[in-house]
Amino acid sequence: MEHCDLLVVNIAELVTAPVSTQARHGLAMSELVQIKDAALAVEGERIAAVGPRRQLEKQFQPVEIVDVKARAVVPGFVDPHTHAAWAGIRAGEFEQRIAGASYMEIMAAGGGILSTVQATRAADLSQLMAETGARLERMLTYGTTTAEIKTGYGLDLANERKMLDAIHMLDAQYDLDLVPTFLGAHAVPSEYKGNPDAYVDSVVEEMLPDLGTMIYTVNTETAGSYRQGAAQFCDVFCERGVFDVEQTRRILEAAKGHGLALKLHVDEFEPMGGTSLAVELGATSVDHLVRTGDKELQLLAGSATIAVVLPGTPFGLGQSHYAPARKLIDYGGAVALATDLNPGTSWCESMPMMMALATRMMRMTPAEALTAATLNAAYAIGFGRSIGALAPGYQADFVILESADYRDLTYRYGTNPVAAVYKKGRRVRNLCGSY
Numbered sequence: 383m384e385h386c387d388l389l390v391v392n393i394a395e396l397v398t399a400p401v402s403t404q405a406r407h408g409l410a411m412s413e414l415v416q417i418k419d420a421a422l423a424v425e426g427e428r429i430a431a432v433g434p435r436r437q438l439e440k441q442f443q444p445v446e447i448v449d450v451k452a453r454a455v456v457p458g459f460v461d462p463h464t465h466a467a468w469a470g471i472r473a474g475e476f477e478q479r480i481a482g483a484s485y486m487e488i489m490a491a492g493g494g495i496l497s498t499v500q501a502t503r504a505a506d507l508s509q510l511m512a513e514t515g516a517r518l519e520r521m522l523t524y525g526t527t528t529a530e531i532k533t534g535y536g537l538d539l540a541n542e543r544k545m546l547d548a549i550h551m552l553d554a555q556y557d558l559d560l561v562p563t564f565l566g567a568h569a570v571p572s573e574y575k576g577n578p579d580a581y582v583d584s585v586v587e588e589m590l591p592d593l594g595t596m597i598y599t600v601n602t603e604t605a606g607s608y609r610q611g612a613a614q615f616c617d618v619f620c621e622r623g624v625f626d627v628e629q630t631r632r633i634l635e636a637a638k639g640h641g642l643a644l645k646l647h648v649d650e651f652e653p654m655g656g657t658s659l660a661v662e663l664g665a666t667s668v669d670h671l672v673r674t675g676d677k678e679l680q681l682l683a684g685s686a687t688i689a690v691v692l693p694g695t696p697f698g699l700g701q702s703h704y705a706p707a708r709k710l711i712d713y714g715g716a717v718a719l720a721t722d723l724n725p726g727t728s729w730c731e732s733m734p735m736m737m738a739l740a741t742r743m744m745r746m747t748p749a750e751a752l753t754a755a756t757l758n759a760a761y762a763i764g765f766g767r768s769i770g771a772l773a774p775g776y777q778a779d780f781v782i783l784e785s786a787d788y789r790d791l792t793y794r795y796g797t798n799p800v801a802a803v804y805k806k807g808r809r810v811r812n813l814c815g816s817y
């Protein structure tokens with residue numbers, strides 16, 4: 383018999399995307415490994431084996447056995463696009479939007495992102511960490527075990543650095559892992575109003591050399607490690623009235639030169655050509671894609687860049703038009719899901735809610751939504767070889783659902799489908815108390 387630290391038994395069904403050397407594209411997104419009456423063996427922080435219960439009970443001598451009472455088990459969710467770190471609220475703007483004002487009108491008038499910049503600059507490190515920590519707690523409770531998290535509410539060197547410090551300290555404090563992205567180009571701050579190119583100069587010449595200087599190693603076999611204070615990705619909000627394609631190119635080429643991997647916000651409100659730029663520069667992901675045209679969708683689908691779709695954003699804005707995820711998958715693309723958690727367009731910590739929206743509003747199947755929220759999301763932040771699937775050698779990050787059927791993740795909505803959350807082999811949240 384082999385030794386293992388933990389054997390999880392009486393799993394009604396264990397469901398995961400199969401391990402693969404790249405993100406799952408097209409039809410492959412709906413192919414899942416689905417084991418009925420399953421067990422999962424953990425050794426240290428990693429999965430030792432998954433398989434039929436009878437087989438694993440014969441194979442392993444566990445230190446601890448956990449009986450999950452005929453519930454389903456899926457990988458911990460990976461949220462590959464969040465703006466979870468900010469201070470303040472914008473409920474007043476939400477009310478204005480309900481009354482008819484548009485998101486971009488509010489932004490052009492100095493509200494929107496800039497009002498959160500004001501509140502975030504005014505907050506000290508401990509306040510920023512406290513407000514952000516409450517959101518990380520909710521993310522964990524909803525089954526997210528790894529999340530990308532962006533700066534972008536500081537918009538000057540000192541405040542962008544404060545945001546990165548908060549992210550690194552929260553990463554050390556909380557049970558979920560955080561992957562930091564530098565989003566200095568989230569908006570043109572008021573001190574540069576009317577002079578976006580001068581702000582781009584400051585991002586390229588002042589901020590990137592300081593905050594983006596990379597000594598991190600992305601080890602695809604294990605988790606990555608970062609120099610304290612550094613970001614792993616650089617992102618730009620490429621949109622009319624924010625940063626155009628040329629400004630975006632300048633920032634991303636500079637970021638690449640510093641060793642950062644790339645992400646972009648594109649076509650959230652208007653098509654701009656940012657998707658082609660993302661593919662040309664070999665970005666890890668390109669995100670939003672609500673208004674992207676057919677030609678660019680086909681280009682993206684044929685590339686290695688992952689399409690991150692954010693159904694919480696049109697929902698949060700009360701819009702009826704969603705990213706064409708169905709088309710992207712039918713064209714053979716790799717799609718990942720994320721919350722976009724932020725105070726303006728999508729204040730929602732729940733990946734199951736995104737899966738519920740993805741199936742209804744974007745016609746993704748429950749199986750595609752699971753792949754998009756786990757393995758493809760892991761690839762969208764560069765960690766698809768170590769998290770996002772339940773397979774030997776993968777990090778033991780998994781979620782025990784309330785239900786016996788994984789499709790309830792998408793079928794039911796608005797309440798929490800999670801019974802317990804395991805991170806690196808340890809139970810970090812227990813919401814049901816009964817197993």
Ligand code: NIG
Nearest residue numbers: 494495619722724725726727
């Ligand atoms: O992804 N589009 C840019 N950033 C966020 C919104 C941020 C905010 O409004 O504070 C988004 O929707």
Ligand code: FE
Nearest residue numbers: 463465647722
């Ligand atoms: Fe965003």
